[in-house]
Amino acid sequence: xxxxxxxxxxxxxxxxxxxxxxxxxxxxxxxxxxxxxxxxxxxxxxxxxxxxxxxxxxxxxxxxxxxxxxxxxxxxxxxxxxxxxxxxxxxxxxxxxxxxxxxxxxxxxxxxxxxxxxxxxxxxxxxxxxxxxxxxxxxxxxxxxxxxxxxxxxxxxxxxxxxxxxxxxxxxxxxxxxxxxxxxxxxxxxxxxxxxxxxxxxxxxxxxxxxxxxxxxxxxxxxxxxxxxxxxxxxxxxxxxxxxxxxxxxxxxxxxxxxxxxxxxxxxx
DNA sequence: GGCCAGGCTTTTC
DNA sequence: GAAAAGCATGGC
Numbered sequence: 001x002x003x004x005x006x007x008x009x010x011x012x013x014x015x016x017x018x019x020x021x022x023x024x025x026x027x028x029x030x031x032x033x034x035x036x037x038x039x040x041x042x043x044x045x046x047x048x049x050x051x052x053x054x055x056x057x058x059x060x061x062x063x064x065x066x067x068x069x070x071x072x073x074x075x076x077x078x079x080x081x082x083x084x085x086x087x088x089x090x091x092x093x094x095x096x097x098x099x100x101x102x103x104x105x106x107x108x109x110x111x112x113x114x115x116x117x118x119x120x121x122x123x124x125x126x127x128x129x130x131x132x133x134x135x136x137x138x139x140x141x142x143x144x145x146x147x148x149x150x151x152x153x154x155x156x157x158x159x160x161x162x163x164x165x166x167x168x169x170x171x172x173x174x175x176x177x178x179x180x181x182x183x184x185x186x187x188x189x190x191x192x193x194x195x196x197x198x199x200x201x202x203x204x205x206x207x208x209x210x211x212x213x214x215x216x217x218x219x220x221x222x223x224x225x226x227x228x229x230x231x232x233x234x235x236x237x238x239x240x241x242x243x244x245x246x247x248x249x250x251x252x253x254x255x256x257x258x259x260x261x262x263x264x265x266x267x268x269x
Numbered sequence: 270g271g272c273c274a275g276g277c278t279t280t281t282c
Numbered sequence: 283g284a285a286a287a288g289c290a291t292g293g294c
Contacts, residue, residue, distance in 0.1 A: 260275080
């Protein structure tokens with residue numbers, strides 16, 4: 001089958017595995033040393049060879065889109081330097097930080113995904129989202145797009161039951177309906193103050209601070225968002241009881257990702 | 270079988 | 283207001 005391929009210089013230390021499995025996204029799987037996923041309506045495979053990052057699809061992958069998606073213009077060396085300097089514990093977390101980059105995912109997809117993440121574990125979240133896409137997403141060859149808010153907004157709880165989301169189904173439907181009705185201002189999530197952005201999202205039934213912060217960090221390019229889940233809460237009380245140093249408030253989300261990864265691997269001690 | 274998982278809403282004190 | 287219960291599901 002004929003395919004199209006684009007190539008980027010691979011950023012130093014960038015790890016697809018760490019980036020895709022660190023809990024920020026749920027739709028990438030590894031097969032035969034390549035990562036397969038759907039972004040928007042593009043089903044692609046991605047891999048690293050020597051110093052190059054390849055993105056391949058049936059249709060030509062949009063170069064600018066993927067440059068943004070992988071945050072290839074983000075200076076992660078600079079982020080690590082600043083975060084390391086802010087606190088000894090952060091210095092250690094950075095020293096163990098693998099090549100994670102914060103993906104710039106679609107806002108609606110990130111919002112919906114993290115609504116489904118609450119009081120749940122990553123393997124099961126992945127399963128629910130996989131079923132959600134298979135049942136309700138637009139078919140794309142062998143895979144499916146993430147379903148639109150429009151599609152989901154017309155469903156009932158019963159119709160959503162095959163995805164086995166449990167009590168989260170009603171939250172997802174409220175998010176879809178409010179989005180379609182124009183009650184959630186996505187521009188404000190991207191460009192308003194972080195407080196305004198939070199208010200915009202927590203208007204949704206079932207969206208609290210944690211889910212809002214995740215959606216903002218992963219889906220709305222807000223690096224200052226700082227999600228605190230049970231893992232982060234343990235790490236913060238053990239190592240940063242005074243809170244995150246304010247001089248890195250603008251990149252708190254990046255620090256969060258390194259700490260989250262560190263404590264999941266090593267425990268909070 | 271109890272506990273936990275990238276929590277939030279509702280109820281109760 | 284703070285604390286606890288209830289919520290669906292599945293892996294361990």
